[in-house]
Amino acid sequence: MSRLLKVENLSVHFPTTRGVVRAVEELSLAIEAGETLALVGESGSGKSTAALAIMGLIDEAAARIPSGSVHFEGSDLRRLSPQALRQVRGRRIGMIFQDPMMALNPVFTVGWQIAEPLRQHLGLSARAARERAIELLHRVGIPAPARRVDQYPHNLSGGMRQRVMIATALACRPSLLIADEPTTALDVTVQAQVLDLINGLKAETGMAVLLITHDLGVVWETAQRAVVIYAGRRVEEGKVADIFGRPAHPYTRGLLEAAKWESQAGGMLREIPGTVPSLLEVPAGCRFAPRCAYALDRCTAAIPPLTRLAPAHAAACLRVHELAQ
């Protein structure tokens, strides 16, 4: 397997009147060709900001990116010209978002939107692009694609729109699909269909997927590896089987218990106390320390380094070896 995407030390800061919001701090991750990596976090954890920064979609008038490199298929995306970056986006990297109604243009037909990247990036003629669009609609499981191709987004249900967005993202056969909460707005029976579709397309085309989600059930069913972030910082990474089988960071543990609705004696659920900190006033040291049942004084003294537990499993917790027992 070859390394497809390598993000190193990526930070994204938003200066505001009330101070600097440190949305992403020193994030590193790598994706091999053909694998699904989940970037897991709650709202405000910085996961979507990280994805936008990876794709070069952060408005640098509003944000600062003080550090970081993004290597993809041999080039550093952070150093590419806007034109060259556009050639990568849409052609080599496809993107889908939570809300297809926001991502699809309401005044163009579905067919036009799928055909656009084909004409832009691959230079297909209008007729050939339309043929290809019908084929893609069929591929993503839309019934009667020859009729649907001339319809507008508002004619389609939520699940259908998400399928159209997937068709658009995959039109140029990208090697990486970035999916930001692709099923959060969908009902569970439709979510299952869309996840099955993404998994099927991945198996067929060999593309890699960066899946951004807060839903650990979705991670379990679709990803091979995961990076868990909390308040902008990576707290754990590893194979999904390892993270879910032996979660090393207390935050990951808490999340897993919450996601499984695991009850203790007496029928109560185990809670993570407190709330996610404001990114304007992040706690010193380990950002999870104020909510952590295992925190010691030294946890707030310095940011805990990533400690390896296994060749592919690491967590940013000072007590990771103790807690593993």
Next chain:
Amino acid sequence: MNAPLLEARDLVKHFPAGGGLFGPRRVVHALSGVSFSVERGETLAVVGESGCGKTTLAHCLTGLTAPTAGSLRLRGEEVGELLAREPAKFRRGVQIVFQDPYASLNPRRTVARTIGDALRLHDICPRSERRQRSAELLGRVGLSREHLDRYPHELSGGQRQRVAIARALAVGPQLVICDEPVSALDVSIRAQIVNLLRRLQGALGVAYVFISHDLALVRHISNRVAVMYLGQIVEVGATETVVGQLLHPYSRALFASTPEIGRAGAPAGARRITGEVPSPLEPPSGCRFRTRCPFAAPRCEREEPALRAVAGRDVRCHFAEDIAAGSLVASR
């Protein structure tokens, strides 16, 4: 008097839909004959996807919308009559907590004012005691006196939901409708709110109708569960019985589609389904689930199945016995 706390019989709710001035008049069949009861101090979970009618049901139960037909009784009294005669008395009995506490709290009112209004409107305590009473209520939901003078935007999502719960409890209701109360919250906060609701139930004996799409949560929190599809209850019974062996093909599909950590693929006997929920403007003839059902047979198109007792619960499927016996083969 042994009437259940709340009893719904054949609730029907139709909404007129669009069509404009000259277009055909169409009807949204939001609820089509929903019956159930809630006993004092228990939790009934209502599960289903969007379009199944669960939110319309919540609005009917809280008197926010009047059912088109059917009967709804609170402690044996018809809700329509009670609302006409003594609306305040009804509202003291039944309160609601919505999914999104940011939308359900007035952004221009402090917490003290939000809770104080509930106390004032229902004349729960003299004006001089309202602040003290509000502080006590905040204490009940795990907040403190210092939150009294905060505005919703100064609170986190979990804290806002606590305020919404305190407001609902302010009038001393016997029934609280919880409409997806944790699905808008961060994963790490959800357990806090669920535990809070359970603790309050233990202390106050309040009953919940808990609307959710999360079967794992429902299993944890409810005594009984009703699964809804396109305006009808398709399966209802004691949670242990129902979740222990789901009989309706839709309940099974819902369960199979919900990602569950530690499970490889769909559970045995259950399978994912194709398609999406049909429009409630034109529900399918016969069984409403037949267009997506792996077991659909010609009879399902002709004949609407009734809700009937099979294996300890009520289920709306012609073939429930065969499914229970595991002797049915999928037709698609």
